[in-house]
Every structure is written in structure tokens, then in C-alpha cells.
Amino acid sequence: MHRQYTYEAVLEAAERIHWRVEDLIGGDKQLDFARPFMPDSLARVEGLDFLSPAARRVLNQIRGHGYLYVFGLVEEFILPFVLDHARPQLHADDYRVRALLGFAAEEAKHIHLFKRFREEFQRGFATPCDVIGPAEEIARTVLSHHPLGVALVILQIEWMTQQHYVESVRDDGALDPCFADLLRHHWMEEAQHAKLDTLVVDALAGACTPEEIDRAIDDYGRIGALLDGGLQQQVKLDVDAFQRASGLLLSGDEREQLLAVQRQATRWTFLGSGMAHPNFLATLGELRPAAREHVERLTPTFR
Numbered sequence: 001m002h003r004q005y006t007y008e009a010v011l012e013a014a015e016r017i018h019w020r021v022e023d024l025i026g027g028d029k030q031l032d033f034a035r036p037f038m039p040d041s042l043a044r045v046e047g048l049d050f051l052s053p054a055a056r057r058v059l060n061q062i063r064g065h066g067y068l069y070v071f072g073l074v075e076e077f078i079l080p081f082v083l084d085h086a087r088p089q090l091h092a093d094d095y096r097v098r099a100l101l102g103f104a105a106e107e108a109k110h111i112h113l114f115k116r117f118r119e120e121f122q123r124g125f126a127t128p129c130d131v132i133g134p135a136e137e138i139a140r141t142v143l144s145h146h147p148l149g150v151a152l153v154i155l156q157i158e159w160m161t162q163q164h165y166v167e168s169v170r171d172d173g174a175l176d177p178c179f180a181d182l183l184r185h186h187w188m189e190e191a192q193h194a195k196l197d198t199l200v201v202d203a204l205a206g207a208c209t210p211e212e213i214d215r216a217i218d219d220y221g222r223i224g225a226l227l228d229g230g231l232q233q234q235v236k237l238d239v240d241a242f243q244r245a246s247g248l249l250l251s252g253d254e255r256e257q258l259l260a261v262q263r264q265a266t267r268w269t270f271l272g273s274g275m276a277h278p279n280f281l282a283t284l285g286e287l288r289p290a291a292r293e294h295v296e297r298l299t300p301t302f303r
Contacts, residue, residue: 005195007095037064039168044265072114077139127245149219158194160274272302
């Protein structure tokens with residue numbers, strides 16, 4: 001498959017980006033709990049009119065906490081995947097090796113960043129927020145699938161990150177500046193990762209038989225279902241945390257409405273928005289046009 005991306009160009013762009021975790025969170029870089037963290041196009045809390053504005057803000061912040069936790073969780077399997085892909089190529093093209101190792105180093109930095117955010121969030125948010133896991137077990141399960149299937153899931157996530165920041169975060173001046181800055185710096189590096197993972201998918205697909213590509217696409221779907229199940233568990237944990245943090249006694253109908261809205265919001269945030277990205281669909285369509293058509297039919301159910 002032909003691509004306009006090259007390892008040399010991606011490496012050159014990546015080396016122009018410099019930031020440290022310590023510059024973004026902690027010290028004088030504090031979260032502002034008087035402001036929302038997430039754009040409502042992703043959090044979908046403003047339509048819950050049985051909640052007060054203050055309660056909706058608390059729910060928004062819990063969603064922001066879960067959002068970055070899930071990003072950190074998926075990067076726990078992206079990091080070993082990239083290292084496994086890079087290792088056999090250590091004596092190949094120098095630009096490729098350096099770009100892939102930079103990819104891995106940046107993912108390790110992102111994991112660190114999101115752990116530091118969680119520490120600061122827990123320090124400033126009075127109520128504990130439980131999370132799914134452990135990350136190591138989820139990573140092991142994901143990585144047990146066909147490498148091309150894993151690469152497709154990662155590609156969907158990388159393009160999803162781009163879409164979230166550009167379309168929902170970048171121009172939203174109401175968000176906490178510290179949280180938005182974390183997303184901006186994450187986006188800056190993920191912009192290169194999406195290109196690199198496109199090249200990784202191409203390389204893996206080029207070494208596969210048609211039967212292996214079919215298996216990989218099936219595994220892509222299985223991993224998506226696995227992640228979907230975990231996301232639904234996280235929604236319940238978030239709603240439980242919200243009830244503890246707000247002290248609200250929701251009626252049965254209100255809790256069910258809250259769960260339904262947040263389930264759909266989370267599915268769109270982490271699955272549908274990536275599945276709908278035109279660059280992801282283009283790559284999938286080059287592998288199997290029928291697979292692209294299936295994903296395009298499925299995506300509206302995640303909105």
C-alpha cells in the first residue's frame with residue numbers, strides 16, 4: 001500500500017516537539033476544579049437537566065478523570081507493541097528505527113503523564129474514583145491477538161485522539177486550562193504516532209496472506225468488543241463515584257438515564273469517533289473494502 005508518510009519526515013517533525021511531564025502537571029500547574037475538564041460533545045452532561053450546574057460539572061470532571069485513565073490504559077499495550085515491532089528492525093533503516101523508538105519513548109512519557117494527572121486529581125478531588133484494570137492484564141489480553149489486528153485498534157485510537165483535540169478541545173475556552181494543556185501536548189505527539197502506526201499497519205499487512213488479513217480484521221473486532229466491555233464497566237464506576245461525590249440520591253429512573261447517556265457518550269468517545277475517522281477508514285478499506293463497509297454501517301450505533 002502506498003503512503004505519503006515516511007519515517008524520515010515523521011522523525012523530523014517529532015524532534016521539533018519538546019515537553020516534559022513536570023512542565024504540565026504538579027507544582028504551579030494545578031487543576032481548576034471550578035471549571036469543566038471535558039468538552040460536552042464528549043462528556044454529554046449538559047443534557048442531564050435533572051442535575052444542577054454544579055453537579056454536572058462534578059460529573060464532567062469525573063469523566064475527564066476516566067478519559068485520561070483509559071488513554072493511559074490503552075498506552076500500556078501500545079508501548080510493548082511498538083517495542084516488539086521495532087526490535088526485529090534494529091539493523092534496518094536508521095530513520096525507521098529512530099522513529100519507532102521515539103514512538104515508544106513518547107508513549108512511555110504519556111503513561112507517566114496520565115499517572116501524574118491521576119495523582120493530582122486524587123489530591124484535589126475529595127472523592128475516590130475507581131477504575132477498571134489491572135492495566136497489565138488488559139494489555140496481555142489485547143496483545144494475544146494477531147499483531148495486525150492490534151495495530152488496527154491502535155491506529156483507530158491514534159486518529160481518534162487527533163479528532164477529539166481538533167474538533168472538540170482546541171477552541172473550547174471554558175475548559176480548565178491545565179487539563180486542556182495536557183490534551184494539547186498529548187495531541188502534538190500523537191499526530192506523529194498516527195502516521196507511524198499507518199506505516200506499521202502497511203508493513204504488517206504486506207507480510208500477511210489474505211487469510212491472515214481476514215483473521216487480523218476479525219481480531220480487530222474482538223479487541224473492540226473487549227474494550228467496549230471495559231468501557232461499560234468504567235461508566236458504572238464513574239456514576240457510582242458521581243453519586244458519592246455529589247451526595248445526590250437519584251431516583252431509579254434518573255440513575256438509569258444517567259447510565260444510558262454516559263454509556264453512549266463513552267462508546268462514541270473511545271470507539272465510534274475513531275471508527276468514523278476518514279484516515280482510519282481509508283486504511284481499513286485498502287485491506288478489505290468489505291471491512292470498511294461493515295464499520296461504516298456499525299458506526300452510527302455508537303453515536
